[in-house]
Every structure is written in structure tokens, then in C-alpha cells.
Amino acid sequence: MERRATTLTKRRSIKADNQAAWLLRAISLMDLTTLNSNDTDERVRRLCAKARNPLRADLIAGLGLGDTVIRPAAVCVYHPFVATAVTALEGTGIHVAAVSTAFPHGLSPLETRIAEIRASVADGADEIDVVIPRGLVLGAKWQELYDEVAQFREACGEAHLKVILGTGELSTLRNVMLASMVSMMAGADFIKTSTGKESVNAVLPVGLIMTRAIRAYEERTGFKIGFKPAGGISTAKASLDWLVLMKEELGRRWLEPDLFRFGASSLLTDIERQLEHHLTGHYSAAHRHAMA
């Protein structure tokens, strides 16, 4: 698996116009995220403003995008900022995702975690990112894990459910595979690698296992489940690696926002810099682009 993950990204390099096109695709697959302990309403509003206009006007013109609107798929925040984000993004079609169930550890009482989901949905979040207690996986308590995720699913109602496995803390790839399968069986719309708070976040070998799990699940049930790597994806190059992984392992269909997302905060700035470089031929600086 590790060899496949290593060679996958080196087989074909995406350059020039193709690179620009893939990077624009990466923006449209992004969950623009702020998950800091010191988040404020103002910061969330700034992030939403960035989501509305992710690229400078001259870049949009230079790339010849015309009327094509490139925007992130969603903005991802903590529960207290859901209402702020919903208001700030009104009319854009950008989804609001809330992390929930005692993110990032998932260790508060089950009723509390379920109530948290309901509160975020009530505030207008249409995507819920839940975390699983890693102990259930490490202790092989699969039935318990299934039951918890099923209850999360029920609490979400119409909202999309993304299940964060916290793969950096699951010890083995085998655990990642089993946790992915159990989560999908219990009703996850997406499986997501990490919270971004573990010491090891989204890495390609784990991504490969999870895409294989998604493929196996589709073969058995016919249901397509989405995938979201998150944490540590901060460069344009890394984002292309993930897109290549999806295209090679699951096919073109998994390059659409209903089946693939990046969880990212600083990735957008790097993509903007690369796009400017593509247009001008000289390297860009972060301060030339609006803050995310």
C-alpha cells in the first residue's frame, strides 16, 4: 500500500494549463476551515468573505474564467459560528459545515454529543462533521461504534454526515479499514481522515486504504460514499497529489464536491500563489492575496 501511495503521485505530473485547471477544481472541492480555540464571529465573517471571492479579479480575468464561478464547496466552523456563517454565505450556495460531537476528541456523554448535532442543524448547518471516539476502534467495540454513528446519522436528519476517523490515532491500517466500513454501514455520507488536531493527519497511505474501503463498499452495496482528507494539506502540490489519488483509485466521479472534499485552511492561499505564478511567470507572495 505504501509503495502504491508513493509512486501514485510521481507517475504523471500535472503542469501548465492542466495544473491551473486542476487547482481551480481543488478550490471548488474545498471545505474552507477555521477551527481554532480563539475563533471569533469576525474571523468567521472574514473567512466567508474569502469563500465568496476566493480569487482576485485579475486572476479570474487572466485565467479566462468568464462567468464560471469558482468557490469552495463549504465553510467549516465550530458550532457557535454556524449562524454567523449561514448569514454571511446567504445566496451563494456554499454549504455550512459544523464540527460536532465533542470535536476533536469525541469523549463527552453520548446525549451531549447528539444534542450538539441537533443544535448545529437547528442553526442552519447542512453538513455535520462528527468524530468517533478512537477508543471504540482500539478496543474493537465495533457494535458500539456502529450504534453511535447510526444515532449521529439519525440526529443529522437531512444534513450530510461526515465521519472523522482520526486515523493518526488508530494505530494500524487494518483499524482504518474496519472503522471506515463500520462508519459507512452506519450511514456516513463521507468518511474523513482526521480532525487536523492529531500529530499525524491526512497522509496518502491512509487515504489509499480509505478509498479502497469506499470502493469495496460500493461494490457490495451500490452506494457511493464521499471522502474527505483533512489536516496538513497546505500546499497546492499536495492538493494535486490527493486529486490524482482519487482519479486513479475511484475515478472521475470522485472529483465532484458531493463525493470529495479537502479540509483546509491555508491551502487556498498557496493555490492562489500558484495560479498567479501560472499567469505572470514570477513567484507570488502570500500578502498579495486576501486573507482566508
Place this chain on the structure above:
Amino acid sequence: MRRLAASLQRSDGDGSFIDRTPKLFIGGKQTRPDGNYSMAVHDAKGRHAGEVGLGSRKDIRDAVSAARAAKGWAGATAYNRAQVLYFLAENLTIRADEFAARIANLTGASTKSARGEVESSIERLFEAAGMADKFEGTVHNPPARAVTLALNEPVGVVGIVAPDEQPLLGLVAMLAPALAMGNSVVAVPSARWPLVATDLYQVLETSDIPAGAVNIVTGRTGELAGVLAKHDDVDGLWLVADSATCKAAELESTGNLKRVWTSNGQAVDWNGEAGSLKPFLRRAVEVKNVWVPYGD
């Protein structure tokens, strides 16, 4: 020991020579050039003296990112920067013989003048260390009821393109003041004799210089200078090179308004007034004026 050092520096020696291509120095790490190419270095007599990494625009890109990320150096107290520069000067002193031998072997300079170059470089480092906490600015008394504090702040990321003549002193004379004032540096050493600079990063590594504060990219001067000039995230550029390279850099940097100083194709006398520490300290800082009005 001396013989071993000498044999390691000579590629035309006997079978005991161990070939080692020095890498680039980016973000505190010795890294292979992105393109994985090397370029040959010849001594003054035209004999093959070794290889160095052939840096490209992508290596400059990485070096600038590393320099930009090295915020700790600009934020360190001037006192702390002085201590680190003293330490660097001391560590270079310990290896003075080795550097003098390298310079003599490469450039064909006499032993005496090679020694002189190393000694001047060490002195310049001590001098810059001494000035690190003594060039903080001035207080002006403007014709109003106010005083104005003129505070010297680092320019930011400074690109340094060093000349072939006096490959160690030319590099150190620009590196030392830039570091003393809290800038982080992307240095392109002499393309003809870069082995002196690749020796130097081994000293940098052991002198508590934080990762990314100094980055060294060996390669073709004109090409790399152009990338630095066009790069939006480089705040200053000091260039000692031929007049065509200097002129091109000035033109290419107009789009981003970085502060460019070039030697206009002239050689710089590093022991004279123009090549001394003071003018480079001035170039290494931006002045921030703080007006403090007062009543009667």
C-alpha cells in the same frame, strides 16, 4: 590532519579522494537541488575541483518560503542575534586554516591573501555582531512640539548575490549585516567558486543560526538573480555581478518594488568605504518613524 583536509579538497589527488557533491542549504537542511543536476567547479588553473548542486528557480522558490517562515530570527532580540553572530565568528575562526586552503586552492590566490580574506571575513562577522544591538535608530527633534523616534526594522527576506572575486569575504560582507539587523537571507554565492559557500553552511549549521535564516542556493548567477528579482516575496536584493545581470535585475524587480542595490557591474572593495559594514547596515533596515507629540 592537514594532509587529510587537503586531500579532501582536491579532486585530482590520489585514490584516497572521496567525491562528495555538496547540496544546497535550504531551511536549515542540506537539500538536493529540485532538478537533481550538478555543475562542475574548476579551480583557477582549469582543473576539476568538484561539483555543486545546480539550483533552479524552484530551489529559489523553496529557499524564499523557508526564509519567509523563519520569523523567529526577526523577532529575536538584538542581543540574541549578536550572540549568535559572535558564535558564528568564533566557529569560523576555528576553521580558518581550512577556509584559507580552500580559497587558495580554488582561486589561485596566494596563501597570504587567502588568509587575509578569511581574517577579514571573521572580523566582519565580529563587527556585525557588535553592531547588532547598536544600530537601533535615532531620535529626531522635528520643528514641532514632538519628538520622532526613527526605529530601524529589518527589511524582511533579502536576496544576496555574491561576486566571484573574494568568494568568502564578498558573501560574508553582505550576509553579516543582513543577519545582524534581523533579515533572513537567500544567498546565491559565486558561481565560479561556490565551494567556499558550501563549506560555510557547515559552520552556519553549528552556530545556532535558526533554520531558514540563511539559505544558500548554488547555480548560475544570472538565472538565479532574475528569479530573486521577479519574486514578489523577496523584500530586498543586493547584487554584485556584471552590468548586464545588474541591469536585468533592476528591470525585473520594478513590478514588485523591492529594494534593490547593485554594484552596477563594478567590483566592490570590501576593505574600503563602499564595501564596509555601515552602508550595508543601512540597506538592511527599513526606518519606521514614530511621532510622539507633547504639550507645554
